[in-house]
Each structure stands twice: as structure tokens, then as C-alpha cells.
Amino acid sequence: MATSELYLCAYSTLSQKQHDRDNQVMMPDSVVDDVLLSVKNISLSFGGVKALENISFDIRKGEIRAIIGPNGAGKSSMLNVINGFYHPQDGEVWFKGIRRNNLKPHQIARQGISRTFQNIALFKGMTTLDNLMTGRITRMNTNMFWQAIWYGRAERQEIEHRERIEQIIDFLKIQSIRKTPVGRLPYGLQKRVELGRALAADADLLLLDEPMAGMNIEEKEDMCRYVLDVNEQFGTTIALIEHDMGVVMDIADRVVVLDYGRKIGDGVPDEIRNNQTVIDAYLGVSHD
Ligand SMILES: Nc1ncnc2c1ncn2[C@@H]1O[C@H](COP(=O)(O)OP(=O)(O)OP(=O)(O)O)[C@@H](O)[C@H]1O
Ligand SMILES: [Mg+2]
DSSP: OOHHHHTOOOOOOOOOOOOOOTTOOBOOHHHHHHEEEEEEEEEEEETTEEEEEEEEEEEETTOEEEEEOSTTSSHHHHHHHHTTSSOOSEEEEEETTEEOOSOOHHHHHHHTEEEOOSSOOOOTTSBHHHHHHHTTGGGOOOOHHHHHHOHHHHHHHHHHHHHHHHHHHHHTTOGGGTTSBGGGSOHHHHHHHHHHHHHTTOOSEEEEESTTTTOOHHHHHHHHHHHHHHHHHSOOEEEEEOSOHHHHHHHOSEEEEEETTEEEEEEOHHHHHTOHHHIIIIITSOOO
16 A cells, blocks of 8 residues: 555644733734744754754644754754743744743643653553553643642543543553553554653644654554644644655645755655755765
């Protein structure tokens, strides 16, 4: 079966959530309707290293947006800017039509951005179930004070969170490892648990930094299917960093290409495939 058949993808549209717009700079409604996130003229340096130079692109609601490029191109740095780990020296990030100030990562997570990491970031001594529960933290709004004086509410919330986690466990088919400490799991399954932890946040935008890296073909196909299903069934918008061009071209709606911190391509897979600058810098050379 051709991979393109295997990874057929469908758009789905997110409903726009209510948000507090007081004292915020707004984008015109026509733009807000379509674009979930946009970065404008982002520049980020580490000492003399220019990780990102004047980068602009957007991510539309419901799409799978791939970010590709050679090692050191600035892909992970871009995700780190989007989720607030890095604050760029220049440029703007707009999310849900609002220009974001320098928020902290947990505040950005609460706004609806969740992620996985290039190097798995799980609590290795904790079980799959407990790791997934950590993904719910941004959605927990009962603090210790309320837990003490209003136990019923805290208990109800706990039940809701556990139900959502059970749905994710079923979705990712990881029932058999729910009680296993994740440090004991094979690499491919750890990656799947990390996806589950990111899903547990019920975010509008999911950032996936090389979710298939280091996997064998079967694990890759499984992960691809999950990424497509998350996009299709949950309506989650996805930004995906991936080196496997077969996967990228099959599942991405649009692709942005970075090279040495600069943007050298942006378009649908066919445009990227035929972009000579991209071919010279990346597609025409071997990489993994
Ligand atoms: N925290 C940091 N401190 C110093 N330099 C950094 C830091 N993070 C990234 N860089 C530098 O920024 C550049 C871009 O790195 P980045 O990790 O974003 O690349 P990448 O495209 O994700 O590469 P890869 O495909 O290897 O993961 C590199 O030169 C890197 O060394
Ligand atoms: Mg990276």
C-alpha cells in the first residue's frame, strides 16, 4: 500500500474558544477565523549564534503544519519560542488573534499549547498513568485550599481528569502498560506515552518535535496514524518537526523550511518538493 494512501489526512475545523480579550492587540476577524498562530519577524540569538533570523509564518486552524530543515536549522528553537521556553529578541507571536506578551511556558500551556520534546521528557520512575496525569495539570483549577474545604468539587474534578486519561489510554492502545514505570518501556512506547501526556492537556495547538525519530518502520506507521487521528478526531492543530520526508510529504498540509535560522521555503508539499532552494539545501542531501 502506498504511504500516501496509508496516511490520508482530512481537515477538521476547531471551534474558536472564548478568551479574555481585554487590553490585547487584536487581529482583524477575517484573519482570526483562519489562523490559529502566527509568528512575525522572529529573531533569536544565543551569543553570536543566530538561531532564528526574521522568521514569519502562520499555522491555520485544523492543519498539520510541518517544520523541516537540516540539523541546527532552528526548528526546535522555533517551537521553544512558540511555547515560551525562549523569548526572541525581535518579533511577535500571535495566538488566537491576540499578540502575546512574554508569558511563561505554563501560562502559554493554559492558553492551549501543548508539546512533546525531541528528547523524551517524562518522569522515568513514574507509571504511564501518573505521567499522563501530569499532562492534566494545566487543566486543574482546584487548589489545596478548595480541596480542603470543598472536597466534593475536588473529587468530581479528579474523576473527570481520570476519565479523560482513560480515553487517551484507549486511544493510544496503552492499557497493558498503564502501571509500568515509563523508564522500563521501550523507546517507541515512551514516545507514545509522551504524546499521551501532551494530549492530556486538551490543547488547541500541539507541537511535536520529531515524534518519530529513532523509531522502526512499524512504530513510525503507528505514530503517523496517531498524529493523523489526533488531528482528525480531536480537531487538534499540529505543528510537526520531522526529518522523514516521506512522512512529511504524506501527512502535512503545509510545510515551512528553515536553514541556518532562515526561512527558505513555505507552501504545500508539492511546492516544497519542487523548490530548488529547498532541494539544494535539504531535500537533495542525505539526512536522518
Ligand atoms: N539553549 C541554547 N543555547 C545556545 N545555543 C542554542 C540553544 N538552543 C539552540 N541553540 C543553537 O541554535 C541553533 C539552532 O538549534 P535548534 O536546536 O533549534 O536546531 P534544530 O533545527 O532543531 O536541529 P536538529 O534537527 O538537530 O534538532 C543551533 O546552532 C544550536 O546550537
Ligand atoms: Mg531540534
